[in-house]
Amino acid sequence: MITILKGDMGNIDFGSPIDLTKPEKEKFVKFLKTLFYSVKEEEVSTFRFERLGNKAFSKEWEKEEYEVLLDMEKDNAEASRLLGRSWMSIEMKRMFYIDEMMAYAKKKGINLFKASKIEMKKLIEDYIREHEEELAKRREERVEERREIKQAKEFLENYSQRENEIKFLISIGKVKKESLDILKKEKIGAETKLKEVDKD
Amino acid sequence: MILQFNNEGKLDFKAPIFTDEEYLKKIVAFLRSTGKEVKVQEVKEVERFTIDPNREIKPAKESWTAEELILLFDEKIALSQIIKKIGRSEVAIKMRKAEFVPSFLSWCKKEGHSEPTIKIINKYLERDKE
Numbered sequence: 001m002i003t004i005l006k007g008d009m010g011n012i013d014f015g016s017p018i019d020l021t022k023p024e025k026e027k028f029v030k031f032l033k034t035l036f037y038s039v040k041e042e043e044v045s046t047f048r049f050e051r052l053g054n055k056a057f058s059k060e061w062e063k064e065e066y067e068v069l070l071d072m073e074k075d076n077a078e079a080s081r082l083l084g085r086s087w088m089s090i091e092m093k094r095m096f097y098i099d100e101m102m103a104y105a106k107k108k109g110i111n112l113f114k115a116s117k118i119e120m121k122k123l124i125e126d127y128i129r130e131h132e133e134e135l136a137k138r139r140e141e142r143v144e145e146r147r148e149i150k151q152a153k154e155f156l157e158n159y160s161q162r163e164n165e166i167k168f169l170i171s172i173g174k175v176k177k178e179s180l181d182i183l184k185k186e187k188i189g190a191e192t193k194l195k196e197v198d199k200d
Numbered sequence: 201m202i203l204q205f206n207n208e209g210k211l212d213f214k215a216p217i218f219t220d221e222e223y224l225k226k227i228v229a230f231l232r233s234t235g236k237e238v239k240v241q242e243v244k245e246v247e248r249f250t251i252d253p254n255r256e257i258k259p260a261k262e263s264w265t266a267e268e269l270i271l272l273f274d275e276k277i278a279l280s281q282i283i284k285k286i287g288r289s290e291v292a293i294k295m296r297k298a299e300f301v302p303s304f305l306s307w308c309k310k311e312g313h314s315e316p317t318i319k320i321i322n323k324y325l326e327r328d329k330e
Contacts, residue, residue, distance in 0.1 A: 001237040002231055002239070004239070004241070014212055017210040031230050038201060041205065042204050043204075043207070057216055059214070084201045085218050095291075098298050098301050099297070102275070
């Protein structure tokens with residue numbers, strides 16, 4: 001049996017990975033492509049353990065998705081539907097990119113109100129091409145940021161145990177007392193990192 | 201959207217996807233068409249951002265007027281000037297712009313309007329009320 005989890009904020013998920021034969025998988029991908037703008041396939045050895053309802057998920061933006069995001073002739077509801085992303089995530093992202101695209105159109109001498117579909121498409125393609133490195137960098141920065149957050153969380157989760165270990169090692173003279181100060185400093189660093197994330 | 205699969209015929213979404221009721225029904229119908237039993241189970245999602253219960257709640261501002269909205273297209277006026285002129289916050293202006301510009305632009309294209317004017321914006325806002 002396939003369980004589809006339906007969240008109260010509009011997201012859906014599988015309860016666990018589903019079994020499909022190769023022809024069924026191909027049909028499913030084809031079918032999803034009729035609903036969503038960008039559907040990519042990725043071969044993996046393991047699947048995620050957490051499911052909708054266990055944690056909050058964030059998704060990296062794929063290059064193809066920018067084609068919809070930057071298309072100012074698609075309102076947020078349409079972009080949300082095409083990308084399978086929430087209306088809010090589209091709006092948050094567009095808070096930056098709408099200004100960017102308006103300035104870019106002006107630079108290229110394009111009047112957004114008079115531009116044809118072809119001109120708009122070319123404008124978006126040119127922007128993506130010119131900013132490819134920047135867009136990739138943003139993705140990398142987010143990956144690095146998530147890694148740091150994960151590390152900080154793990155550090156705080158294991159802090160008491162580590163503190164006890166160091167106290168024991170100090171008591172038997174294996175490490176210096178300063179090690180405890182260093183650990184405490186690291187704790188402050190991890191807490192500050194998580195506070196910054198909360199603020200953002 | 202990224203679909204993950206392995207060599208044992210398992211398939212999964214890389215992360216949950218956002219859909220409306222119509223798309224969900226279509227996905228369920230498709231999976232049922234493969235002869236599989238499909239159950240939809242409602243769950244409470246974990247919020248990505250927690251809201252500070254001690255936050256300052258400001259009274260809602262009046263709806264945007266066409267005179268305010270037209271400023272969003274004026275490249276000669278800096279954001280700081282718009283803030284001063286209409287008394288709305290930077291975030292409020294950016295959020296309204298992210299929502300209004302694509303929606304208004306696509307409407308203008310459909311209606312054949314080739315520039316933003318107060319009259320046209322008012323017409324758009326009237327349509328919104330209908």
